[in-house]
Amino acid sequence: MSIVTNKELLDRAKAGHYAVAAFNTNNLEYIQAILTAAADLKSPVIVEAAKSEIDYMDGNVFVAIVSILADKLAIPVGIHLDHGPTYEETIRCLSYGFKSVMYDGSALPLAENIAITKEVVRAAHACGVSVEGEVGVIGQAADGPEGKANDMIGIANPGECERFVKESGVDCFAAAIGNAHGIYKRKPELRYDVLAEIEKKTGVPLVLHGGTGIPEEDLRKAINMGVSKINFSTVMRKGGIEVLAETLKKNPGDWDLMKMLTPTKEKMIEIAKQHIIMCMSDHKA
Secondary structure (H helix, E strand, O other): OOEOOHHHHHHHHHHHOOOEEEEEOOOHHHHHHHHHHHHHOOOOEEEEEOHHHHHHHOHHHHHHHHHHHHOOOOOOEEEEEEEEOOHHHHHHHHHHOOOEEEEOOOOOOHHHHHHHHHHHHHHHHHOOOEEEEEEOOEOEOOOEOOEOOOOOEOEOOHHHHHHHHHHHOOOEEEEOEOOOEOOOOOOOOOOHHHHHHHHHHHOOOEEEOOOOOOOHHHHHHHHHOOEEEEEEOHHHHHHHHHHHHHHHHHOOOOOOHHHHHHHHHHHHHHHHHHHHHHOOOOOOO
């Protein structure tokens, strides 16, 4: 199947009461693991990267790898920019061939966030690309590609969310409801009351960042309340790196990089499958 926009994926997910898992990535094996897991489970999937990951891979190379591998599969795949830090960086991803971009102006005053996001929407929609925005700062529970740990967890204001969606024209957006990126220091307490009010006021597919470590029952409750995309990053990196370390320790002096990375890829396939099933998107392709 072809590469599609996140709008297409998330509109279907919202109507079908499931979420599409979105996995950050930064190399070939990581991308292969995500797509293999989704194809095996007959699930739509979103392959995404933050600026640091795009800088590491090169945006053109990233899009080319995902596109070529996805073209062989019978599932819809999204290619998404996660947390575009500026207007310029976000627009640059349009030239790479991303089918969905996120501009993150959540740290700015609301009016400024709306104004810049609106310009991103205008440019992206002209290219047939969907746009994600953010309201309420979703902080860092641990260091990751999105930034440094600061344990800052904000809560979005439903009224501001309503205004943001109406004035910016985004296709979906992430609202802070007690979630954070990275490894949680304590069990996250999602504000379902806030989530319900946001969904009621906006009506668009909602995105939950910081999916790593949120219990399955909590994720599924959020999905049933309008969350249509859930981001996962740390859980994949942590699992892959742990297996790679074990493999290297067991095979001193073995310089076959493919042999060393294969168990890592297999572990990431396993983790991706677990989280796709948590999102209830298996057999929804």
